Amino acid sequence: MRYLICNGSIIDPARRVATVGDVWVADGVVEQLVDLTDLHAAPEPVGDEVTVINARGCVIAPGFTDLHAHLREPGDEHKETLASGGLAAAMGGFTTVCAMPSTKPALDNAALVRHVRAIAERDSSVRIEVIGALTKGREGHGLADLMELAEAGCIAFGDGGRPVSDAALMANALSYASVLGLPVMTYCEDLRLTAGWAMHEGVISTRLGLAGFPKAAEESFIARDIALAEAAGAHLHICQVSTAGGVALIRSAKARGVRVTAEVTPHHLTLTDRWVMGNLVPHDTTMITQTARRGRRSKTHPELGLPSWLDPSLLPPYDPSTRVAPPLRTDEDVEALIEGLRDGTIDAIATGHAPHALVDKECEYALAAPGISGLETTLALVLTLVHRGEMDLVNMIAKLTEGPAQVLGRSPSTLHPGARADLVIFNPDEYWTVDTSKFASKGRNNPLHGQRLKGQVMLTMAAGKIAYRRENFGHGGGHSHPTASRLEGILPSDS
């Protein structure tokens, strides 16, 4: 099968390419890139055997890599399967997904890892990699068979959403994993500080009378793990950093040469604990100060007229879809996370995709399972930062492609000729309304239901095959000369 994807804006962060042109795909690999801004480039004749995909107005980028998804198979197939999770990934523009070992039983032995990899190979068109459990049964008492897990193809170790509370065990894990050349992914929560937690500890939790997850519970744990990794000379990857203090700790560790990397989720980059209040009216004075703060940071949404582009008042108060671990934090944390993403402190955006069944979520707030089913809203959510001018599009795509590849110690996905044809086509300007009932994921737990977002995935290609294509996308128009890009003002001016 041969494809010509034409007229798109090609953004390939790993090769520092941002231009308008055509991408030819054949036999599962990128065949060539035609830069249409190069006046010497002669358009190749298009034969009948070629399938033309018109990507006018869209961005063509390397497929995204997700470092952190809970795909639930085996054991919780009612929440997600490798098939449904793989399709959700494709709908979100991801061509590689790292599955957390939070299955039942946990992925803590080589046989199980091989089993999951085989099912993934059979059921998913996007590549699913496996993160092996760091401790037996993810229980934090003894090391899993890390060497055998590595031999079975695990790309990292981690207990996926559970902290390793025993510092001595964590020290051993880091030391042991360091010679295997794989990162240790840590989830940072001091359980003694978070007993009974429902949400972020602060102004809103105080008002709502919900038990808090203090920032210090995350930050003290990050500090501990950085110290342990520094001593062991191991590669530590901090999952889902959510606080300003956490960003600062990672920044200073990186500055003194500790092998630490970090990821942030789209929801921690864009939503705050304000969302737990839903449509409750903030106290008059609170509302005034909050609006003023938001106004300073962001531009008003041009069509919706909303200060934050996203409207928490579409939700009722105490909506369990807003309960996630670590919890949604404050405006100050969001600002620090964006700054950390910009200055390279945070390497990657990871979805933290955590699908749940309705019964796990439709209950009293503090009893609801934490997690957001986020694969399908990730791109649109992080694009709000691009549209608001907080980050440029190239850098943002890098955090979904090059960044996660570097965390895994791999050469980044790219559109370079000869590379595996993992790519995504998305329209950054297309508005759509989130409808969780249309998710490919079995998890409908997403607080963005009903929100109008800007930026939509049109087509995802995995290994040269179309893994997802939005209805009727790319037909017609044929191959023609480039038109004025609709991305003006979004792409850096030198592109």
Add this chain to the structure above:
Amino acid sequence: MTIATARRRHALDLDDFTPEEIEEILDTAESMKEVLSREIKQVPTLRGRTVVNMFYEESTRTRISFELAARALSANVVSFTARGSSVEKGESLIDTVRTLQALGADMVVIRHNQSGAPHLVARHFAGGVINAGDGRHAHPTQALLDLLTIREHLGQIRGLKVVIVGDILHSRVARSNLWGLTRLGAEVTLCAPPTLLGPAAYWTATWPQVKISYKVDEAIAGADVVMALRLQKERMQAGLLPSLREYSRAYAITPERLARLGEKTLIMHPGPMNEGVEIWPEVVTAPNTVIDEQVTNGVAVRMALLYRLAG
């Protein structure tokens, strides 16, 4: 009796009540007190309506108070507690509410140990929902009865200095009183050890007028109203306090403190009390202590609220 201007469906907290609406409910409650002083303490206002009291947490006074209030308005009242109901068989809150809906309940009153549970009920129930206390979040009828008691004794709320002393952090009574008192213009001070209060900014961001104090003698100086809160013994076990003795010495309303306050200061407590811990027995029986009146006013306030929600 004042005629309600806007139809209210639920009373989940006082955060969505305007000062005018609160005053109207207090006025209605005064009329209800007149009903309760009659020989036949019943009016036909809610005849034919069904009120279900869902009590997922132990409660004596609030449950009985709601039952008496609904009966005084001639409603059909059914009460159930988590024990002995299908809750013990694992039925979810939402399923229970749907069942009550199907059985024809017009209004539910809910007490639950999870903050936000009444909001969940309100989303799945077509009739009115009254919060009878949820977790540490809200207890709006307690705040209303406190406001009624204060108003009866001191005339108006505006400008009064009210001090709430005790386990503020875990107190739904404190939170609902904060809304009610600040809406009506009182100056509120919260006083507790830091482990039972948290950072001052957590409170002042939502209630900017509120003052925070860690020293009870400074806080209550010149107070018009002192409200003591119950100290749960679990707080000791959770390591939030060194000892009950130290807490009691530093924060209890003692006869000495009462003497310094003078005779015009109202002493209140939402109950149940730990006498000798947060309040001394001598204080409970003092002439300016109005704890029993609070209980009496509870029935009237709940009648007023049921009446208002029934429309």
